[in-house]
Amino acid sequence: MKTTFGEYIRYLRTKNELTLTQLAAKLDLDSANLSKIENGIRDFDEKRLPKLSRIFGIKLKKVREEYITDQIGKKIYETNCSKQLLRIAEEKAEYRKLLNRKEKAL
Amino acid sequence: MKTTFGEYIRYLRTKNELTLTQLAAKLDLDSANLSKIENGIRDFDEKRLPKLSRIFGIKLKKVREEYITDQIGKKIYETNCSKQLLRIAEEKAEYRKLLNRKEKAL
DNA sequence: TTTGACTTGTCAATTTTTGACAAAAATATT
DNA sequence: AATATTTTTGTCAAAAATTGACAAGTCAAA
Secondary structure (H helix, E strand, O other): OOOOHHHHHHHHHHHOOOOHHHHHHHHOOOHHHHHHHHOOOOOOOHHHHHHHHHHHOOOHHHHHHHHHHHHHHHHHHHHOOOHHHHHHHHHHHHHHHHHHHHHHOO | OOOOHHHHHHHHHHHOOOOHHHHHHHOOOOHHHHHHHHOOOOOOOHHHHHHHHHHHOOOHHHHHHHHHHHHHHHHHHHHOOOHHHHHHHHHHHHHHHHHHHHHHOO
């Protein structure tokens, strides 16, 4: 899905006919803050992904994928990173992996 | 260049035959912290990009590109985001742009 | 072994993010 | 329309993360 993570949560919540207050309670969160999260004003705390996963019966892996694609998408958006530069960023990520392997090889 | 931003700074610094202390002074920074930045232990503060640009006579745009590709590359690396997921992240960035346009249209 | 360059550890200060509450606004119910 | 419920917004202190600064360390060259 190409929506924000906030919209994703809202989708799950309404599909399951929960109010903000109800879901917020399950997530151990204030409903006001959940509202902000759904509206993209605040970030969802990564620590709560497992809870979200359990509440809606969605594999953690899937939820985490929604999350990290949102995070990176947000960063791309915020930095106004072109597709061209994104390729370079990708290469730099590869480079970091390489570095990491070298470090471990010590 | 597909290096980390820290390595980029180190490259510029050594090419210009500056010591950590010298460059740190120009950047209004402690040499110990600059060392950490070059070694990837700490982040370079975005606020200092203009200074960096001036010191080495490199266009701010170019320096900023080095910076954001590093930032995003780092995020891709840290989240272990596959190329496949990165495509989705890209789409989500596009989606955010769309949202933004809609908001402005109000 | 002294000097200069760099690295590492620590901690307080600053900045950013978060949680919580109150109150307003919007929506639904009667 | 009046009331109840849900959602949104604003604010602020608490918590967390980042940064700046200093001290002490290593390392290499002279």
